[in-house]
Amino acid sequence: MQKAAIFLGFVPWIVFSVVAGPSTWMWAALAALICSLVLSVPDWRRSRSISILDAAALVFFAVLVVLALVLDRATLQPIEDRAQLISSVVIAVVALGSLAVGRPFTEFYAKKQAPQEVWNTPTFKKVNRVLTGLWGGVFVLNALCDVAVGYFGASADLFNWVIPVVAIVVAVKVTSWYPEHARNEARSQGAHEASRPPAQPA
Template identity: 85%
Template sequence: MQKAAIFLGFVPWIVFSVVAGPSTWMWAALAAFLCSLVLALPDWRRSRSISILDAAALLFFAVLVVLALVLDRATLQPIEDRAQLISSIVIAIVALGSLAAGRPFTEFYAKKQAPPEVWNTPTFTKVNRVLTGLWGGVFVLNALCDVAVAYLGANTDVFNWVVPIVAIVVAVKITGWYPEHAAQQARAGRGAHEAHANPAQPA
């Protein structure tokens, strides 16, 4: 699995999180929607399917853009004030919801790299459950950071920038490392099992 593929799926949400503010969230939503469209089109043209991340992003950011166009400023104020928190909660629900439903969202990207014969193996399933849980946890952390800033007066630079960026970088690193690590463990386990099942015969 290429870690870049999974990371790209989160780009619209990251763009929105970075750009969105009390006076910029509408433009951030439009930029994130266009970004989602650009990312989803190649998959749709190739296979007539898109990832759950792209689908959620297209729907979520389209709704925000429409709300910005049809509602007045006073009605939009709660969204303006909590736009980043709302987006973090939505993407965390999408990621962890796919895990709870038994369809980890990372499978979409993994199947682009792995041959069909491994799609139903325990290792493939385990890797995607772990990575989906990891990324869901990252966005839960981001949501908690937004809550800390909005309601507890926490330092904005630390909780809106440093912690989320470090969490994303760590998740990208683990995404690149863990699949091969899990595959090596599986191969070692099979080797030990075969050695136990077929002990060497005495000379």
Template identity: 30%
Template sequence: MLLYYVRTFLPWILLAVVSGWNDRAGAAAGLAAALVLLAQDLRRGHRLDSLILELSATVFMALLTALAFAAPGSSLLDYGASMAIGWLALTAWGTLLAGRPFTEGVGRRGVGDEIAATDLFKRITTVIAIVWAISFTVMALVLAYVQHAAPDGTALLVAVKIAGFTVPIVFTARYPEIAQQRHFARHGIDREAVR
């Protein structure tokens, strides 16, 4: 699971690291990584609904790269970290509003069609998407404040990002098991009989 998140967020990581030296290079590196990862996933036959974050990253990186090259002195580029996380927040909230949380497609990669069709699976993936959306939103707001108030506060920016990603990653790893246990207990289902 951790490898999935590192791979999925690689364009965002490259953007953050390389932009520290050069905004154009950071945006271009993020775009290149997003395109390569998306192409690999499509070649592997992944369904589009499981690639929402990858598609969103590609669109954002393309827009940011265009901005970085068209207006290299734009003050918007000073808020790259908060814009990037804000974009992820919009993506997460948008999928929730559309009734197709991005986590549903991701979760489908690890389960069969029978499980993916259950209400329990849909509830679990929706709750996980809400946690990610809230985390992205809070992180984007805090990053925007830090970038405005202390633009050279690199350690604080990194700490906010680490906390902002750690919370939903840990929640995503633990919540499905907890939700299943509650569901089985509530319905008097013997968990061993289900396996």
């Protein structure tokens, strides 16, 4: 699995988080929606399917754009104040929800790289459960950072930039390292099992 494939799925959400602010969230939503279309249309043309992450982004950012067009400023104030928190919660729910229903969102990207014969193997399933849980945890952390800044007056530089960026970098590194580690571990365990003498009949 290429780490870039998964990371690209998060680009619209990252764009929104970086650009969104009290007076810019509408433009951030539009930019994120355009990014979502750019990323999902090629997949749809090629296979008539898109990832759950892209689908959620298309719906979420399209709804935000429509709300920005049809509602007045006073009605939109709660969204303006909590735009980044809302997006972090939505993406965390999508990621962890896909894990809860047994369809980790990372499988969509993994299947582009892995041959079909491994899609139902325990190692493939394990890798995608771990990576989906990892990325879901990253955005839960981001949501908690947004809460810390918005409701408890924590440092915006630390909680809106340093911690989220470090968390994403760590997740990218683990996404790159863990699949090969899991495969090596599975091969080692298989070799160990093969080398064990057969059980003697009683």
